[in-house]
Ligand SMILES: NC(=O)C1=CN([C@@H]2O[C@H](COP(=O)(O)OP(=O)(O)OC[C@H]3O[C@@H](n4cnc5c(N)ncnc54)[C@H](OP(=O)(O)O)[C@@H]3O)[C@@H](O)[C@H]2O)[C@@H](O)CC1
């Protein structure tokens with residue numbers, strides 16, 4: 001997967017390996033620590049020029065080492081600085097020990113710190129090396145600081161946030177700013193970590209980009225360059241079939257709106273043709289509500305199989321308002337050699353026997369994008385969902401591997417994962433996107449991308465991004481209808 005450093009997501013374990021590779025290439029690790037600490041000094045002075053006192057809380061590892069460098073930089077800039085330490089600094093090792101010995105001012109234990117008005121806290125307790133829940137004294141300190149309302153600048157990560165998962169290990173600082181190094185980590189963008197980082201600044205401390213890129217895995221922050229080449233330029237010779245024919249299956253008489261939302265979104269997102277396939281009972285309702293979108297009567301599996309002989313039908317959306325049960329299962333299984341978005345009721349219909357779907361997809365060799373929210377994910381992948389040791393990214397990756405489908409694991413921090421291990425975290429969705437029909441719109445956009453021939457992973461990540469951008473453009477108070485009108489051109 002292509003990338004630039006801003007869009008890499010590097011796990012703490014990968015970062016450790018990158019550090020090692022940097023040292024092996026001859027880069028002085030203390031220089032990296034000094035660059036890191038001084039970046040924090042600069043950020044603190046820039047954001048809080050009127051601070052009465054900078055309070056630097058230093059932990060037992062290299063995050064603490066960055067803190068001692070930052071403290072010295074602040075003191076040399078003429079600021080009032082107080083240092084409080086966790087553990088015995090005499091036991092620090094390597095670069096952190098050197099940073100401590102370079103700090104010539106006083107230091108008191110963290111238990112002595114009482115936040116005062118005018119304080120700015122520099123959090124250098126734990127960063128990438130947080131490996132377990134915080135001890136009680138640190139939890140109480142964090143709670144005191146958060147309750148006091150004094151601003152906090154975190155070094156690398158707010159202490160208490162697990163850099164791999166974004167989970168809170170007992171407690172975590174709610175920070176105004178977080179300064180991290182070389183590339184963001186999953187914990188900066190997965191919830192709840194994301195909500196505690198404040199503004200995130202990624203600072204280059206001097207590890208060559210080639211070493212960072214070589215050590216990075218397959219995680220990225222979602223961005224348009226990831227689907228470059230699949231953008232919107234239409235050749236002058238195009239015609240509607242080349243732009244792709246999307247089919248959306250409607251539910252029964254009382255539940256037809258969701259499918260029409262998906263269909264309208266698919267048309268707005270660029271599908272050349274869109275057909276709502278509907279049972280006889282809902283045919284009239286659908287026909288009376290649709291204009292540019294076509295209607296086709298498909299009552300059961302036999303008609304569907306016959307219709308599928310038309311290879312111009314490029315992609316299918318099954319699930320929005322469709323109803324849970326055998327009909328959904330039969331239709332999905334019939335589509336396992338095509339390009340299918342399985343959403344909502346389509347997912348839940350396989351709750352009791354998900355293996356049937358996964359085996360059919362492996363055999364059929366089609367492309368499937370599944371779009372579960374938390375509840376649907378747990379229905380289809382109960383063991384993966386219940387594994388508290390896994391991050392949301394790792395859960396999506398495990399589900400994609402098990403199902404052979406691209407998984408769009410929805411939420412405010414939507415993660416998309418492919419069976420080959422690629423994964424992105426999306427960060428452009430505003431909170432007001434969580435509204436009735438929003439998921440139906442997303443399914444339709446994915447379907448439009450599949451219809452024009454995009455591979456499933458690119459189709460999914462581009463759709464999630466366009467959906468988020470549409471939400472931002474439509475603004476608070478959006479409805480599914482205004483969301484469709486705000487879908488931006490594919491970039
Ligand atoms: N290239 C880069 O990005 C650079 C990164 N740099 C910086 O290095 C930081 C990573 O440093 P790090 O590996 O020493 O880890 P760090 O977070 O200081 O903590 C480890 C210590 O905490 C302890 N400990 C862990 N959990 C605990 C708990 N719950 N409760 C209590 N103790 C706990 C753990 O103890 P142990 O598990 O070994 O018993 C160990 O003593 C990184 O975040 C960045 O700031 C820069 O200096 C330069 C280049």
Ligand SMILES: [K+]
Pocket residue numbers: 063123124125126127154155156157158159
């Ligand atoms: K920290």
